Amino acid sequence: MATFVDRYPDEAKVVQASFAVAFIALGIGAFFGLIQALHRTNILRVIDSVDYYTLLTAHGVLLALVFTIFFLVGVFTWAIAKGFERPLPDIRLTWAWFGLMTTGTVLTAVAILAGLVPEIPMSADVLYTFYAPLEAHPAFYIGLAMFIVGTWMAGADWFLAYRDWRGDNPDERIPLQPFMVLTTMIMWYVSTLGVAVAVVFFLIPWSLGLIETVNPLLTRTLFWYFGHPVVYFWLMPAYLLWYTVLPKLAGGRLFSDPLARVVFVLFVLLSTPVGIHHQYVDPGIAEGFKFIAMTNTMFLLLPSLLTAFTVVASVEHGARQRGGEGYLSWLGALPWRDPAFAGMALAGLMFAAGGFSGMVNAGMNINYLVHNTLWVPGHFHMTVGTAVALTMMAGTYWLLPQITGKTVYSRPIGLFQVVLWFIGMVFMSNAMHRGGLLGIPRRTAEPQYQNFDFAAAVGSVGEIRMQIAFGGLLLFLSVVFFLFNVAATWAEDRVDTPVDDTIPAPLSPPSGAPLILDNLALWTGIAVVLVVLAYTLPLASIVTDSGLLGSSPGFPVAISLEALAEAAASALPHVSLDAAAGLRPLDVAAEAAETLEVSR
Amino acid sequence: MAAEPESEEMPTSAGEGAGDGASIPDTESIDDEGYVIGSGRAGVVRQIDHDDFDPIGTLVLIAIYMAIVGAMWIFMYFVEFLGGDLTVIG
Amino acid sequence: MRQLSPGLFLVLVAFTIPLAVEFRTVAGFFGFDLPFISMILFEVVLLAILTGVYVLGRLTPDEDTATTS
Ligand code: HEM
Ligand SMILES: [Cu+2]
Numbered sequence: 001m002a003t004f005v006d007r008y009p010d011e012a013k014v015v016q017a018s019f020a021v022a023f024i025a026l027g028i029g030a031f032f033g034l035i036q037a038l039h040r041t042n043i044l045r046v047i048d049s050v051d052y053y054t055l056l057t058a059h060g061v062l063l064a065l066v067f068t069i070f071f072l073v074g075v076f077t078w079a080i081a082k083g084f085e086r087p088l089p090d091i092r093l094t095w096a097w098f099g100l101m102t103t104g105t106v107l108t109a110v111a112i113l114a115g116l117v118p119e120i121p122m123s124a125d126v127l128y129t130f131y132a133p134l135e136a137h138p139a140f141y142i143g144l145a146m147f148i149v150g151t152w153m154a155g156a157d158w159f160l161a162y163r164d165w166r167g168d169n170p171d172e173r174i175p176l177q178p179f180m181v182l183t184t185m186i187m188w189y190v191s192t193l194g195v196a197v198a199v200v201f202f203l204i205p206w207s208l209g210l211i212e213t214v215n216p217l218l219t220r221t222l223f224w225y226f227g228h229p230v231v232y233f234w235l236m237p238a239y240l241l242w243y244t245v246l247p248k249l250a251g252g253r254l255f256s257d258p259l260a261r262v263v264f265v266l267f268v269l270l271s272t273p274v275g276i277h278h279q280y281v282d283p284g285i286a287e288g289f290k291f292i293a294m295t296n297t298m299f300l301l302l303p304s305l306l307t308a309f310t311v312v313a314s315v316e317h318g319a320r321q322r323g324g325e326g327y328l329s330w331l332g333a334l335p336w337r338d339p340a341f342a343g344m345a346l347a348g349l350m351f352a353a354g355g356f357s358g359m360v361n362a363g364m365n366i367n368y369l370v371h372n373t374l375w376v377p378g379h380f381h382m383t384v385g386t387a388v389a390l391t392m393m394a395g396t397y398w399l400l401p402q403i404t405g406k407t408v409y410s411r412p413i414g415l416f417q418v419v420l421w422f423i424g425m426v427f428m429s430n431a432m433h434r435g436g437l438l439g440i441p442r443r444t445a446e447p448q449y450q451n452f453d454f455a456a457a458v459g460s461v462g463e464i465r466m467q468i469a470f471g472g473l474l475l476f477l478s479v480v481f482f483l484f485n486v487a488a489t490w491a492e493d494r495v496d497t498p499v500d501d502t503i504p505a506p507l508s509p510p511s512g513a514p515l516i517l518d519n520l521a522l523w524t525g526i527a528v529v530l531v532v533l534a535y536t537l538p539l540a541s542i543v544t545d546s547g548l549l550g551s552s553p554g555f556p557v558a559i560s561l562e563a564l565a566e567a568a569a570s571a572l573p574h575v576s577l578d579a580a581a582g583l584r585p586l587d588v589a590a591e592a593a594e595t596l597e598v599s600r
Numbered sequence: 601m602a603a604e605p606e607s608e609e610m611p612t613s614a615g616e617g618a619g620d621g622a623s624i625p626d627t628e629s630i631d632d633e634g635y636v637i638g639s640g641r642a643g644v645v646r647q648i649d650h651d652d653f654d655p656i657g658t659l660v661l662i663a664i665y666m667a668i669v670g671a672m673w674i675f676m677y678f679v680e681f682l683g684g685d686l687t688v689i690g
Numbered sequence: 691m692r693q694l695s696p697g698l699f700l701v702l703v704a705f706t707i708p709l710a711v712e713f714r715t716v717a718g719f720f721g722f723d724l725p726f727i728s729m730i731l732f733e734v735v736l737l738a739i740l741t742g743v744y745v746l747g748r749l750t751p752d753e754d755t756a757t758t759s
Contacts, residue, residue, distance in 0.1 A: 248638075248640070248641065249638060249640045250640055251640040251641045251643055251644050255653075255655070308662065308665070309658060309662065312655075312657075312658045312661055312662070313655035313658040316655050316657045316658050317648060317653055317655070318640060318641075319657070320646075320648055320653070321641075321644045321645070321646060321647065321648055322640070322643045322644055322645060323643075323645045323646070324657075326657075327656065327657060327660045328657065328660060328661075330657050331657070332692070332694070332698060334640075335635075335640040335643060335697075336695060336697040336698040336700075336701045337635055337695050337696065337697025337698070338635070338637055338638065338639075338640055338697070339637060340637050340638055341640060342697060342701055346701070346704070352665060356668070356669065356672065359669070360676075366676065397637050397638075398637055398638045401637070401638075407636070408637055411635065411636075411637055414637070415697055415700060416700070419700050419701060419703075419704045422704045423704050423707050426704075426707050426708045426711065427707070427711070430708065430711055430712070459714065459726065463726055467711070499636065499637060499638045500636070500638050500639050500641070501638070504641070507649065507650040507653065508650055
């Protein structure tokens with residue numbers, strides 16, 4: 001029985017290469033994660049606190065952008081060839097986007113890591129959100145731009161494959177997996193436009209010194225225009241695996257093909273016009289716009305609930321076919337010993353928990369409780385850090401045999417590894433959430449302010465620190481086991497049938513889905529209209545407020561204390577008496593700021 | 601979906617025990633040793649199609665989820681809006 | 691007794707951890723301030739119960755649930 005690598009040897013090489021880059025990024029990123037977890041809890045400090053931000057930037061970029069997206073392009077390439085049952089149109093194009101993405105990644109990674117070596121005049125400690133006024137070396141932005149253009153080319157590659165397939169099959173429904181790939185890429189094209197504009201028109205010229213200043217709120221808003229859809233970009237390969245692979249691993253069949261299509265279409269429509277929900281505390285954006293973003297966000301609960309239902313029902317179908325009975329005891333009939341199944345199921349469970357904290361983040365009023373606290377990393381280590389990352393690791397145990405023709409080196413190590421990740425994340429993420437409720441900030445190497453006691457009702461800050469450090473250690477070990485297992489699998493000899501790679505037909509077939517669901521142009525059009533509606537006014541008001549290029553120089557800048565003192569001194573006489581008495585404090589601040597502005 | 605239109609019929613391609621009816625596979629053969637990743641369908645003891653499948657277990661799980669969300673919402677209402685005693689953040 | 695596979699056992703072990711970690715919070719709602727060590731003790735108790743179930747299931751498997759993974 002031939003598997004993917006026998007049928008599509010050229011495509012299999014690209015998938016292998018993409019996975020290899022993803023896993024290297026995972027290894028380095030997880031190592032930095034461990035250092036951070038130990039450093040900020042003051043358990044073990046091997047780096048200088050100043051370098052913390054270099055590592056944090058590398059951790060965010062390597063894991064949230066490189067690992068996830070390289071794995072994504074690998075899975076999507078697999079899904080396109082397998083789904084359309086044909087090789088990609090031109091393998092040179094495929095290698096071209098892979099090469100561009102990889103070159104961009106290397107450039108960006110070098111720019112970040114050079115920050116650790118004082119001799120190299122290069123740094124990019126701007127964190128993976130890279131908006132102004134933090135400024136990086138141009139190589140960082142140029143690398144990112146190459147990376148994104150590479151993903152665009154990958155999308156073009158897959159759409160060309162679609163065109164070829166459509167030519168031969170004019171009346172057929174788009175197979176489900178390619179449908180998921182294509183809709184995800186439409187969302188990606190719509191949303192990366194924002195970050196591309198920010199990087200190409202503002203950040204690159206600014207870092208090269210071609211323009212002096214930028215409007216930080218504008219680049220922030222453009223970043224978050226992309227910053228929410230990117231979370232669905234991470235999530236969609238995981239959803240693809242949950243919808244099409246997990247039911248099979250569980251011994252069942254997908255409950256409903258039409259429902260799966262509806263969910264992906266909803267994500268195309270709703271992913272982008274919500275980005276402002278990351279800016280609830282940004283001054284300069286009117287409350288009304290934030291409220292609209294919140295409302296749209298709540299609509300996004302719909303596809304998430306549909307997914308919960310469809311995926312769980314499909315898994316239950318497997319359990320029942322395997323002899324499961326009862327209201328809950330069917331859960332015991334699932335193939336828990338299978339690391340691919342168990343990993344994805346645990347990932348899904350953790351995603352459900354991440355949904356709880358996500359609802360808190362999404363609510364404008366309660367967001368203020370947790371904004372920029374450690375709660376937020378607690379939340380996204382459950383979502384992207386587990387729902388996505390653990391699904392990808394678990395999926396690897398089923399995909400790697402198909403793209404290499406080799407059986408997985410050790411099933412027990414695999415099972416142990418995915419369970420260890422779950423346990424580690426329970427410790428780390430739970431403690432981060434708690435720490436955030438106490439007000440411990442995120443993104444800081446020195447979270448222990450002297451003269452401030454974080455009051456804990458249950459337990460203590462010390463315990464929270466221990467749990468973060470312990471959880472981080474378990475997570476790192478889990479990655480080590482994973483990488484070992486993968487490397488050992490790669491080193492084995494090829495066999496005839498490394499894995500059962502069939503995917504059974506859905507219970508409710510695609511023929512039941514309304515034809516309009518396959519009308520990709522229509523959904524693209526509606527998505528664009530929704531984006532225009534949600535973003536025109538906020539962007540217009542940001543630009544009219546402080547101009548396209550704004551007035552913010554880059555940070556970090558070398559501040560001379562003398563100039564600062566001078567500015568303060570010259571600002572002092574402007575403080576009028578009644579203001580000093582507290583009657584018009586705002587005006588004082590504004591006046592003082594003006595003087596500062598002038599004297600700089 | 602992507603593969604195997606013929607598996608609509610659900611042949612026994614997935615392995616032993618996936619036949620028609622309630623043939624219970626030999627326990628030992630699917631026990632710990634020699635389990636291959638991805639062969640969850642080898643443990644299938646009966647075929648259930650769309651009309652016979654009633655996802656009651658899914659309903660139970662989602663009800664549990666909703667109950668937790670509801671309880672936490674009420675809890676938060678106390679913490680945030682009534683400023684009462686019940687609190688985790690002191 | 692129901693027979694658990696090693697895989698299911700391992701997954702159940704994982705599930706005990708959030709229970710143990712948050713067990714003190716629940717106690718806190720009812721006014722009991724338990725020390726850190728109680729979390730570890732609670733975890734040990736859960737593990738002991740689970741191990742008991744596992745071992746019993748292996749020694750005296752039920753006929754009809756013997757096919758579970
Ligand atoms: C070995 C496993 C991991 C450990 C120990 C770990 C630990 C940490 C820690 C301690 C922080 C810093 C919190 C702060 O100072 O604000 C952090 C931030 C972050 N982590 Fe992880 N993490 C791990 C895996 C992951 C994975 C798999 C992803 C995503 C796929 C991820 C994405 C991020 C992101 C995006 C940030 C935020 C960076 C920023 O604030 O700019 N982490 N992680
Ligand atoms: Cu978001």
